[in-house]
Amino acid sequence: MGSAILDIATSALRVTQRALDTTGHNIANVNTEGYSRQRTEVGTREPQFSGAGYFGTGVQTTAIRRAYDEFLDTRLRKATTGFAEVDRYYAMTRQIDNIVADPDVGMASAMKNFFNAVHTVADDPTSIPGRQTLLTEAATLTDRFNLLDNRLKEIDAQTQRDLRNLVAEVNATAGEIAQLNQKIVYELARSQGKPPNDLLDRRDLLIQQLAEKIDVTPVPQDNGAVSVFIGNGQNLVSDSRTSTLGLKPNDLDPNRQEVTLTTGGVTTTITQTLSGGELGGLMRFREEVLIPTQNKLGRLAAGLALRFNDLHAKGYDLDGNTNLNFFSPPTIPVLKNASGNITATYAADASGNHTVQNLQASDYLLEYDGASYTLTRLSDRTQTTLTGFPATIDGITIDLDAASPPVAGDRFLIRPTADAAGQIATDLTDPRRIAAAANDTSGGAIGDNATALELAGLESSKLLLGGKATLQDAYSQAVAEVGTLARAAEISRSAHETVKEQAQQARAEVSSVNLDEEAANLVKYQQAYQAAAQVVATATQTFDTLIGAIRR
Incomplete structure (x- = not known):
């Protein structure tokens, strides 16, 4: 007993x-x-x-x-992914909004001052000080375009750096999860199924941290390990093995990085399948805000430079010279993954005026399959089959290079507006070279201001957006669109933050320590x-x- x-x-x-x-x-x-x-x-x-x-x-x-409650853990992971995506998207979009809406940095005041100077020349076309003021304001205007273009390029470079850092963090976290998988499988086998709680907590925390970077789906395995999937079911972690995220330059645009996944020595591009987390927010920001803003700014610069040059070239300067460009004319870059070549130029009508009203704020992808040419407008994925060359669409003219025509499989990226704001510059330095007259001044038309009046009239002309918007209207609309996206992102961020806090609280009520x-x-x-x-x-x-x- x-x-x-x-x-x-x-x-x-x-x-x-x-x-x-x-x-x-x-x-x-x-x-x-x-x-x-x-x-x-x-x-x-x-x-x-x-x-x-x-x-x-x-x-x-x-x-x-x-x-531990798996449902609450899943809920928190999804809330974390959603908040991290919209938080990064909002932070980056707000940078763009602050730049384009700033009166000291934006284009509105610079364009107003420039056209005021054009009006001054129209009022007194023989005044050298007035002409010099116009050149000064033109330089300020082009510098402002260049400044904005550089700021947007800096943000793009920041996006690329952040993307590289996120990819490195995802790989490091995935490696830790794989190591914990190995330990957990061993401990479960050794203890005959008794859970190694602290190791499981550590693995769950790493999965939550991974969800901040990218949308993930963990799938428990019978042996106690967890497989982690991303994108459309691409395997990132399987037991103690991991695949590796990487970056590579886009086949057409080397300045644009594509996300890749390497598994067993096979590398696949998965950019289009990824979403969620900070990485998804960065990629969405680039596609929805950064690239469209660059193209809209470039469309404004190209429209102004081309139409101003059209009128200026028809006028005469103080010495009777004509056919002079006021701005350095922008050109259209064509990037290729191809054996052949094409050319792209800004289209003009029968009178020689560029049809800038048709310009779209978009890049274009031209693909040749050996039988037909397909042109895709990347801003809205609209496709057009080109049946003959030269082909004119959306204010640009595309032609084949007779000496080196495309072959089957050739692809070309045409960028009519993306770089125009960085290209624009003043072509004149001598105030006498400003063409204000409509007639040869050497024939006695020294006080002629007809061309200057036409140039001044461009301020109120509906040059862009299908002939429905002035230059100021087009810029204001671009600013408003960015502001709307920023405001919508701010509201979405607040909503996602609330959802995340609720998910955290729900998990804490079940799992946290109550002293x-x-x-x-x-x-x-x-x-x-x-x-x-x-x-x-x-x-x-x-x-x-x-x-x-x-x-x-």
Whole structure:
């Protein structure tokens, strides 16, 4: 009897000691990120049969489990991914908004001052100071275009740097998850299925951190490992093996990086399949805000330079010279992944005026399959089959290079507006070379201001957006569109932040450590330990009494 009581009491001491250890572990990790509160689960030991029936043999620890809810964890992961994406998107979009809407940096004031100077020349076409003022304001205008273009290019470079850093972070986190997979599989096998809670918490935290960078889908495996998928089911982590994210230059545009995934030595481009997280926010910002803004600014610069040159070239300067460009005319870059060549120029009507009203703020992809040419407007994915050359569409003319025509599989990226703001410059330095007259000034038309009046009239002419918007209108619309995107992103960010906070709170209610609860558990387990110790003392006294009686 004494031995049975002692054994029961000892089992109670062991179980209570483990419960105290678990409680202490919870208290110690109250501020540990990703830690899930643990609890000691106990059960009775196998009873012992006797003639009077079954006698209990004490208590045993059955498991130490963490307070974990897979549904809440999944909810938090998705909320984290959504918030991280819109947060990065909003932060980058706000940079663009601050630049284009700034009156000291934006184009509105520079264009106004430029056309005021044109009006001054029209009022007095022979005034050299007025002409010099026009050249000064023109230089300010082109510098402003160049400045904005450079700022947008700097943001693009920042985007590329951030993308590289995110890819490196994703790879590092994926590697840690794979290592934890290996440890967890080993520990589960060694313990015959008992969960290594701290390792599981660490792996879940890494998956949550990975979700901040990119949308991920973890899939538990039978052996205790977790496979992690990204994009359209591309495997990033499988047991202890990982695939590697990378970056490579776009086949057509080397300044644009494409995301790749390398698995078993095979590399695949997966840019179009990725979404969510900071990485998804960066890519969405580039496609929805940065590139369109660059193209809209370039369309404004090209439209102004081409139409101003059209009129200026028909006029005469103070020395009777004509056919003079006021601005350096922009050109259309054509990037290729091809054996052959094509050319692209700005289209003009029968009178020689460039049809800038048809220009779209977009890049174009021209593909030749050996039988037909397909032109895709990348801003809205509109496709057109070109049946003959030269072909004119959206204010540009495309022609084949007779000396080196395209072959099957050739691809060309045509960028009529993306670089125009960086190209624009003033072509004149001598104020006498400004063509204000409509007639040869050497023939006595020295005071003729007809061309200057036409140039001044461009300020109010509806040159862009299908002939529906002035230069100022087009710029204001571009600014408004960026502002609208920034405001929408701000609202979306606030909503996603609320969802994330709610998900965090819901998980915390289940999994976080409550110090009041743990303090109560300490008292409870302490009392249980003392009671078990008292049973040990009683059993010892009983055994000693029995021994003493036998000795007598």
